[in-house]
Amino acid sequence: MFLHLQDEGYNGNKLSGRARGKAATLIYRFKSIMQKVDLSVTLCSIPLRNPTILASGILGTTRALLKRVAENGAGALTIKSISTEPREGHNNPTVITFEAGMLNAVGYSNPGMHAAAREFSDLQEIGVPVIASVIGTEHEDFMRVVEGLSKIQFSAIEIPLSCPHTPGFGLLSGQGTPESTFKITSLVRKATKLPIFVKLSPNSPELCTAAKAAEDAGADAITAVNSMGPGMAINIDAQRPVLGFKVGGVTGDALRPIAVRCVYDLYKAVKIPIIGVGGISTGRHAIEMMMAGASVIGIGTGVYYRGIDVFRKVSEEMALWLQKNGYNTFRDIIGVVHD
Numbered sequence: 260m261f262l263h264l265q266d267e268g269y270n271g272n273k274l275s276g277r278a279r280g281k282a283a284t285l286i287y288r289f290k291s292i293m294q295k296v297d298l299s300v301t302l303c304s305i306p307l308r309n310p311t312i313l314a315s316g317i318l319g320t321t322r323a324l325l326k327r328v329a330e331n332g333a334g335a336l337t338i339k340s341i342s343t344e345p346r347e348g349h350n351n352p353t354v355i356t357f358e359a360g361m362l363n364a365v366g367y368s369n370p371g372m373h374a375a376a377r378e379f380s381d382l383q384e385i386g387v388p389v390i391a392s393v394i395g396t397e398h399e400d401f402m403r404v405v406e407g408l409s410k411i412q413f414s415a416i417e418i419p420l421s422c423p424h425t426p427g428f429g430l431l432s433g434q435g436t437p438e439s440t441f442k443i444t445s446l447v448r449k450a451t452k453l454p455i456f457v458k459l460s461p462n463s464p465e466l467c468t469a470a471k472a473a474e475d476a477g478a479d480a481i482t483a484v485n486s487m488g489p490g491m492a493i494n495i496d497a498q499r500p501v502l503g504f505k506v507g508g509v510t511g512d513a514l515r516p517i518a519v520r521c522v523y524d525l526y527k528a529v530k531i532p533i534i535g536v537g538g539i540s541t542g543r544h545a546i547e548m549m550m551a552g553a554s555v556i557g558i559g560t561g562v563y564y565r566g567i568d569v570f571r572k573v574s575e576e577m578a579l580w581l582q583k584n585g586y587n588t589f590r591d592i593i594g595v596v597h598d
């Protein structure tokens with residue numbers, strides 16, 4: 260499907276007759292494949308046109324950006340995490356790349372819940388479900404942010420208990436222990452009727468116990484995983500760590516095998532669906548994550564590596580793989596590697 264247009268007579272401005280014919284045939288063939296393979300899915304009663312979700316912290320900062328990601332094929336979108344008060348985050352540089360992914364220490368920069376409520380006041384025009392991501396330092400903060408955003412038409416609430424590089428939040432304040440996970444999830448459960456997704460850390464030795472605690476407290480799905488680490492990159496010429504915060508979360512290719520293993524373990528530990536996140540940038544990666552047990556998948560770093568239309572690309576590649584391997588729907592491959 261991903262024809263090399265240069266090989267087919269593309270001269271940079273227009274297609275030759277032969278290339279146009281070939282492109283039309285391929286588009287026709289692709290459309291008929293997409294018709295046969297069903298990529299739609301219902302996640303906790305939320306209908307999605309395909310199983311790709313924009314991960315939190317990546318392009319989810321404004322309504323206009325959300326709209327662009329939706330136009331580029333995402334099945335659902337997660338906004339950047341929101342706290343009660345505005346936060347500046349860590350000093351630059353906050354995001355760098357390395358050979359196998361990214362290191363980031365953004366530090367949860369966000370405009371706070373009141374500004375966020377204004378920014379996301381009208382989500383109708385986005386056209387796909389939007390998931391809020393809420394954070395806090397105190398357990399009750401999560402509930403306050405949910406209440407602060409309650410007038411906005413979000414489709415679900417995600418609560419990350421797993422950030423590895425922001426003091427006061429996530430791993431650095433023990434929010435991902437089974438006990439805290441249970442308390443925070445219970446408070447959010449009281450504050451909203453929307454589906455709750457609890458986002459856990461690949462670092463956690465108590466990953467499955469924490470997921471079970473979330474399930475017991477009323478979570479509707481587990482998002483697995485957040486960035487791993489923290490890790491560090493050093494500029495040897497300057498003889499200093501590169502990131503402003505010195506250390507940051509590892510994402511992208513380097514995270515994928517860890518994320519796949521986490522999802523594999525979680526699939527046996529909980530009954531609620533798993534949103535598999537970590538290093539997915541191709542259809543094959545998405546299928547691998549689903550075979551481990553994910554019902555849908557999130558994409559973050561993949562946006563950097565393959566562009567904003569990575570969601571469309573991943574969906575198309577999934578559809579082609581499924582069709583080639585005799586499946587009408589990806590639902591048949593979820594968890595197939597389990598005995």
Ligand SMILES: Cc1cc2nc3c(=O)[nH]c(=O)nc-3n(C[C@H](O)[C@H](O)[C@H](O)COP(=O)(O)O)c2cc1C
Pocket residue numbers: 314315316317339340354361363365367392419458484485486510511512514536537538539557558559560561
């Ligand atoms: C620059 C950047 C910012 C992020 N910010 C957030 C955030 O605000 N909240 C959150 O829950 N996760 C955040 N994450 C983690 C991602 O949502 C995702 O869990 C992680 O990047 C792994 O997926 P990936 O390998 O596809 O990027 C961030 C990741 C990156 C790279």
